[in-house]
Amino acid sequence: MEDLETIELIFVMLLTGLLLGFIGAGGSGFMIAILTVLFDYPIHIAMGTALAAMMFTTLSGTVSQIREKNTDIKSGLIVGITGAIAAWFGTKVAFFIPESTIVWLTAGMLALSSVALFLKLVLSSDDDRQLEQNSIKYWSMVILLGIVTGFLSGTFGIGSTPFIQVGLMLLLGLPMRMAAGTSMLIILPIAAAGGAGYFWAESLDLALLFTVLIGTMSGSYIGAKFTKRAPQKLLKFGMIGTPIVAACLLVF
Numbered sequence: 001m002e003d004l005e006t007i008e009l010i011f012v013m014l015l016t017g018l019l020l021g022f023i024g025a026g027g028s029g030f031m032i033a034i035l036t037v038l039f040d041y042p043i044h045i046a047m048g049t050a051l052a053a054m055m056f057t058t059l060s061g062t063v064s065q066i067r068e069k070n071t072d073i074k075s076g077l078i079v080g081i082t083g084a085i086a087a088w089f090g091t092k093v094a095f096f097i098p099e100s101t102i103v104w105l106t107a108g109m110l111a112l113s114s115v116a117l118f119l120k121l122v123l124s125s126d127d128d129r130q131l132e133q134n135s136i137k138y139w140s141m142v143i144l145l146g147i148v149t150g151f152l153s154g155t156f157g158i159g160s161t162p163f164i165q166v167g168l169m170l171l172l173g174l175p176m177r178m179a180a181g182t183s184m185l186i187i188l189p190i191a192a193a194g195g196a197g198y199f200w201a202e203s204l205d206l207a208l209l210f211t212v213l214i215g216t217m218s219g220s221y222i223g224a225k226f227t228k229r230a231p232q233k234l235l236k237f238g239m240i241g242t243p244i245v246a247a248c249l250l251v252f
Contacts (some may be wrong), residue, residue, distance in 0.1 A: 017219020033249035047157025048198025055191035064224035070181025082146025084193035090154020091197025113162030130173035
């Protein structure tokens, strides 16, 4: 990678990290779109690198969100560990899907996730009742959420953040800001397992990963500082709009 391209990539990823830290997203889908469309990397390399980068990006964002008291740690750990197991199996499925097909499938999942967030954040009420922890329903919901979102992450290389956030709000009754913060903790083990799966399949570019991380980790930590301070409408707009932008970049 040439020096000028490296600087450009770091700058773009810094801006990306700021956005992702703010909305509580891992941003793998957004990173895939940037790497394939703006920097011409093959889709499977982009998927593996983005998932691995997401692990480190969410690490800095998670620390910041926990310090801001935006995280339900118990729910995040259960969903995340369950999701990590599902993500590993999802990576095995990904390599059976042709590159030309998986681009459209990944874009479709990103668009669908944005629609799901829109329906939850804009059209439904904000007074969902939070599930009582340790109830049978609670354990069923957190495990189900982990399996579904983890498998989607591993298969399509996306963080499934919108699906995670909708699940936390709809199934567990978490407030929007708490869902945004908790989603980063959930993404951490899912991204680790997914990234390991792509590394095992030799679809992870370590030099590219390091370059991406320089920008995204710095940006994510700073961006998370604004989650609690920004107007709720702006947070909603960011959460809904980011997956749509990534989907459009992939297919146009």
